[in-house]
Amino acid sequence: MKKLFIPFLLLIFLAGNTFSQKEKNEKSYITIADSIVKTAMTDQKGYAILGDLCKIGPRLSGSENSLKAIEWAMAKMISLGFDSVWLQPVMVPHWERGKTESAVIVSSNKFKNKKLAIAAFGGSVGTDLSKGITAKVIEIHSWAELTTKKQEVKDKIVFFNVPFDNSFPTSFPAYGKNVGYRVQGASEAAKHGAKGMILRSITSKNDNVPHVGVLHYTDSIPQVPAVAIGITDADFLSNALKKEPELKLQLKLSCKTLPEAQSYNVIGEMKGTEFPDQVIVIGGHFDSWDKGDGAHDDAAGCVQSMEVLDLFKRLQIKPKRTIRCVFFINEENGSRGGIAYGEFAAASKEKHLTAIESDRGAFTPQGFAVDKDSASFLKIGSWKNILERAGISWVKQGGSGVDVSYIKNAKCLIGYVPDSQRYFDYHHSANDIFTEVNPREFELGSAAMTVLVFLIDREGL
Numbered sequence: 001m002k003k004l005f006i007p008f009l010l011l012i013f014l015a016g017n018t019f020s021q022k023e024k025n026e027k028s029y030i031t032i033a034d035s036i037v038k039t040a041m042t043d044q045k046g047y048a049i050l051g052d053l054c055k056i057g058p059r060l061s062g063s064e065n066s067l068k069a070i071e072w073a074m075a076k077m078i079s080l081g082f083d084s085v086w087l088q089p090v091m092v093p094h095w096e097r098g099k100t101e102s103a104v105i106v107s108s109n110k111f112k113n114k115k116l117a118i119a120a121f122g123g124s125v126g127t128d129l130s131k132g133i134t135a136k137v138i139e140i141h142s143w144a145e146l147t148t149k150k151q152e153v154k155d156k157i158v159f160f161n162v163p164f165d166n167s168f169p170t171s172f173p174a175y176g177k178n179v180g181y182r183v184q185g186a187s188e189a190a191k192h193g194a195k196g197m198i199l200r201s202i203t204s205k206n207d208n209v210p211h212v213g214v215l216h217y218t219d220s221i222p223q224v225p226a227v228a229i230g231i232t233d234a235d236f237l238s239n240a241l242k243k244e245p246e247l248k249l250q251l252k253l254s255c256k257t258l259p260e261a262q263s264y265n266v267i268g269e270m271k272g273t274e275f276p277d278q279v280i281v282i283g284g285h286f287d288s289w290d291k292g293d294g295a296h297d298d299a300a301g302c303v304q305s306m307e308v309l310d311l312f313k314r315l316q317i318k319p320k321r322t323i324r325c326v327f328f329i330n331e332e333n334g335s336r337g338g339i340a341y342g343e344f345a346a347a348s349k350e351k352h353l354t355a356i357e358s359d360r361g362a363f364t365p366q367g368f369a370v371d372k373d374s375a376s377f378l379k380i381g382s383w384k385n386i387l388e389r390a391g392i393s394w395v396k397q398g399g400s401g402v403d404v405s406y407i408k409n410a411k412c413l414i415g416y417v418p419d420s421q422r423y424f425d426y427h428h429s430a431n432d433i434f435t436e437v438n439p440r441e442f443e444l445g446s447a448a449m450t451v452l453v454f455l456i457d458r459e460g461l
């Protein structure tokens with residue numbers, strides 16, 4: 001009896017001790033989380049940095065502006081006092097919109113000379129600039145309808161008029177439902193002899209601003225020009241076609257694909273004091289579309305990631321593990337930056353504990369989406385009381401992010417998930433500018449990401 005009794009007492013003592021230690025840690029972590037939130041929200045330093053970055057303008061891969069921004073980012077990381085800052089060279093696709101972009105109704109009684117708000121999709125071929133292409137328009141509402149009407153498509157411009165599905169409680173499924181038309185619509189239409197493709201903008205906002213994004217041409221199918229049309233003009237065109245189905249549209253586009261260009265990922269880090277070979281990556285993508293400033297998509301994610309390291313500095317927290325901020329280039333039309341960093345990580349002797357991505361706009365924090373490692377998922381979930389100090393209310397499995405997905409040897413991948421309701425009001429359009437970023441939402445996001453990185457740094461995964 002005695003022999004059993006003593007270990008049993010010891011177990012109770014140890015359990016009690018561990019419990020109180022855990023409680024003690026949680027208390028001190030909550031204090032630190034609160035000071036992270038307070039500092040981010042009060043200083044609004046990251047928000048000011050975002051404003052500076054957005055002054056440079058859009059950062060389409062391969063553009064002169066993107067190189068200016070890369071130089072700016074490197075100088076900024078150096079000025080913030082990171083331990084090392086470097087550029088990782090990456091070759092990127094180089095597509096240019098050029099100056100001409102027009103869609104005009106040329107043959108119709110009522111609607112003649114009506115100009116429509118359009119913008120070419122990234123990667124689209126251009127047209128002859130004096131004549132353009134002129135064709136009748138056929139309105140299509142689904143892939144199934146395209147198949148049914150395939151005989152009628154020849155020599156016409158296919159107008160995919162597929163509304164944003166507002167029946168979902170969050171906006172990403174609605175985007176996911178329609179994005180295939182943007183990516184494959186041109187080739188699917190050209191397969192049946194279409195001369196061009198117009199897509200109703202994939203957006204939750206009812207304005208007339210076209211929302212762009214990348215398209216992919218299928219080899220062996222002729223490449224035809226493809227554009228987004230603003231919502232107001234999509235409705236206008238649909239109504240006009242009901243009244244005059246024979247009307248013709250003239251498209252003129254100067255866009256073209258140039259040879260691949262030299263570009264870079266921008267990387268900055270703070271070395272870990274105890275486990276320097278254990279790396280926590282945090283980042284966003286630095287390229288943007290060429291409309292607006294790419295403020296939400298994804299200057300915000302990049303600057304928030306940079307602010308994570310800067311908040312450690314401002315609060316004089318010395319990381320135990322290495323915290324590395326990566327600005328991935330070319331997520332929008334090639335993912336070359338993500339691929340290149342993934343290759344670097346695979347060849348490196350370091351251990352990538354996790355990679356966290358912020359690429360869903362600078363809106364109010366909601367949760368973290370965790371991929372790959374279920375033990376890490378459970379551990380992060382156990383920090384709920386601490387994370388909620390920065391507005392995080394859930395930790396779910398799945399959906400980390402595009403760029404980090406290439407870091408195959410990371411133990412766990414995480415996506416920062418803010419509120420999604422307004423993201424597609426801005427996404428890939430001229431609406432995506434700095435003044436549309438709310439400083440409190442932006443800074444609470446920086447704080448949420450910093451609290452998570454702090455916990456992973458202290459507790460490991």
Ligand SMILES: [Zn+2]
Nearest residue numbers: 285297298359
């Ligand atoms: Zn993005």
